[in-house]
Amino acid sequence: MDWLKRESWSPYIGGAIIGILSWIAFLMVAPLGASTSYVRTSGMIEKIFASEHVKSLPYYLKEVPMIDWQWMFVAGVLIGAFISAWLSGTLYKKFVPVMWNERFGGSRGKRWVFAFAGGVILMFGARMADG
Amino acid sequence: MAPFIASATGKLLMGLSLGVIFGFTIHKSRMTRYETIVGLLRLRDFTMLKVMLSAIVVGMVGIYFFKDMGILKLSPKSALVGANIIGGLIFGVGFALAGYCPTTGIGSIAEGRYDALLGAIPGMLVGAALYAEAYTYLRNNLLQWGDLGKITIPDVLGWGFPYHWILIFIICTAIIVFCRALQKRGM
Incomplete structure (x- = not known):
């Protein structure tokens, strides 16, 4: 399992894995993406201070401030990158x-x-x- | 298994699992480093381009294969010429200043980059909140400019199955030739 501890992989291998993940996401749920999760997070934070205002904004009706599967995907990225950096000894x-x-x-x-x-x-x- | 994945909890766990593998992979591909991103913008380090191009090749072939098998539906977003170009230009300016992007920046936090944790990522949250305010006004003007609808390149060319495979072959070949040229030059 030395390959898990390597500091880096070939970028082509990395890209191929991301390509395969995109199939799985497409087949199982929906296309991968992260930036919508920022909108949802901002909305969730704003709701604490100005709940009425958030309810009045059309954009937050379109991208509802809540934790959905893409938000969990972003949380997973944090965990996965941490494990990789920890195994390769490049946490700094x-x-x-x-x-x-x-x-x-x-x-x-x-x-x-x-x-x-x-x-x-x-x-x-x-x-x-x-x- | 299928009903579980389709359930709300199943989807959340699916998202989390895909994210863990994705995060692991982008870290191993050096995409979490400021130097990799700004290195590409300075045309000094083509790592990120190689990752993206090979993801496009593998992703495109698989997704069209599954589409032709009838087990996957494409979900293209609307091509909004005005918003895509102007938004893209604005994104590029911020991307170069920050040196992080919304997805890989999360991985940058994980490896201990405090300028991402305290600077770029909170900035992105503020940017998202500002856009939520601006959207109310933009939706009636900028976001209407050049709306071409939910189109794909094969749609525009009128190349359905099996002819879209010609296009896929051409794009993959072009990418492979380009990457081989990069490797030959030691880039």
Whole structure:
């Protein structure tokens, strides 16, 4: 079972496994996806503070804030990636990626600002494109 | 087994199990690393492209095979030319700044990337909430532009079974030739 402890696999093998997972998801439930789960999570958090407002938004009627199978898929990704990193001994505590550090320096605050802003922008675009 | 999978709990467990294997695989494929994502955008590391292209080859062949067997139905989303292009451009800007994507970013948290845990992922939740606000206004304009409906490439070409296999063969061959060229150049 050494292959489970390898730090990485061939990207072609990884892609093939993802392709097969897409068949299984299609056959059993529905196509795989993660970004809808962010909408559902945001809705669930917002509901704590502004339940009436959430009920009034058409988007949350379309993507109901609840835990569905795709949400569980995202939870599974967290577990699976953790097991892989743990088995391969590559769990670490990194605040600034190496490549970012080489170009923009080691400031955690600066990296945080760009990671956060990037996250906001990318998800807004992803939902607009319905991806 | 089939009734269990179709039940609500069955679906949730199915999602969780698929996620565990998916998460394991993307970590082993180095997709959880900031360097892999930004490396592709800088045209220095083609790992992510190789993963995506081989997933497309394997996924496409299997899904069309099962479709032709009559045990799977495609569920394409509407092609919204305006929203797809503008949303895609916005996504690209954020993707390059963050260096994480919604699915792989979860794996990045798992391997201990605090800029994903504290920065990118909370940012994505805020982005989703902002879009939920914007949707009320966008649905009557931007989201109507260039709505081509739920189409697929074989539909547009009018190539049903068995002719869509010609198209699948061409796409797979092109991808394999491209990947071989990358490997030959040591990329």
